[in-house]
Amino acid sequence: MKTHNKLSLITALLGLSLASPVCLAEVSANIGVTSNYLWRGVTQSSDGPSISGGLDYSHESGFYAGTWVGSIDWGNGNGVETDWYAGYSGEAGDFGYDVGYIYYAYPEEEYDDSNFGELYFNGSFGDLGFGLAYTANSDADDDAPFGKGDMYYHVSYSFALPEDFSLGLTYGYYSFDIDEAVHGDKDYGHFQLDLSKGDFTFTLSKADEESGDDDTKFVVSWGTSF
Numbered sequence: 476m477k478t479h480n481k482l483s484l485i486t487a488l489l490g491l492s493l494a495s496p497v498c499l500a501e502v503s504a505n506i507g508v509t510s511n512y513l514w515r516g517v518t519q520s521s522d523g524p525s526i527s528g529g530l531d532y533s534h535e536s537g538f539y540a541g542t543w544v545g546s547i548d549w550g551n552g553n554g555v556e557t558d559w560y561a562g563y564s565g566e567a568g569d570f571g572y573d574v575g576y577i578y579y580a581y582p583e584e585e586y587d588d589s590n591f592g593e594l595y596f597n598g599s600f601g602d603l604g605f606g607l608a609y610t611a612n613s614d615a616d617d618d619a620p621f622g623k624g625d626m627y628y629h630v631s632y633s634f635a636l637p638e639d640f641s642l643g644l645t646y647g648y649y650s651f652d653i654d655e656a657v658h659g660d661k662d663y664g665h666f667q668l669d670l671s672k673g674d675f676t677f678t679l680s681k682a683d684e685e686s687g688d689d690d691t692k693f694v695v696s697w698g699t700s701f
Contacts, residue, residue, distance in 0.1 A: 507698035516665025516682030537565040571599040604631040624652030643669040
């Protein structure tokens with residue numbers, strides 16, 4: 476489950492610029508591989524490797540749209556996640572913003588009733604990042620996890636280190652709009668540390684036990700761009 480501003484598992488592979496006196500647009504492709512596909516602190520690949528790739532279109536006005544595909548395994552067989560998204564991003568002084576919609580689709584029969592869509596807002600001020608996502612529609616029941624009404628919040632901070640290394644710290648919190656009498660308390664927080672250099676990222680991740688996946692995760696990811 477990939478969001479537009481969180482591309483820790485993939486980077487651009489191929490870029491193509493289309494220019495005219497009136498507008499400037501760019502189409503790019505991306506591909507990546509990771510030892511464990513994590514989304515909001517929880518594995519999407521049964522703690523195994525995952526490959527991914529996608530296409531993005533961006534316009535100088537700030538509008539963008541794209542799609543992303545990644546291999547998944549929730550313990551019920553190998554599958555594919557396909558994300559479709561569109562939004563608008565820009566800057567106002569030192570403040571950056573990104574608003575849009577993303578739809579998470581799971582075509583395999585084993586993943587029936589898993590599709591859902593989110594409205595999201597992400598902001599940045601210098602090295603500080605923050606955002607939220609709201610589940611606007613879902614194939615799941617409204618009172619079940621990943622049903623309509625769920626909220627996800629996150630805050631992050633990045634540091635530039637010597638020798639072209641960079642360090643990112645993220646804390647996220649998932650709040651589920653569910654019937655706790657039926658499903659129990661599913662709300663959880665998670666912490667993630669990303670150490671990057673060039674095309675490689677080393678990730679340390681830990682989620683609360685309410686996530687159902689609270690083992691400490693050590694992940695290596697690779698991507699390339701040109």
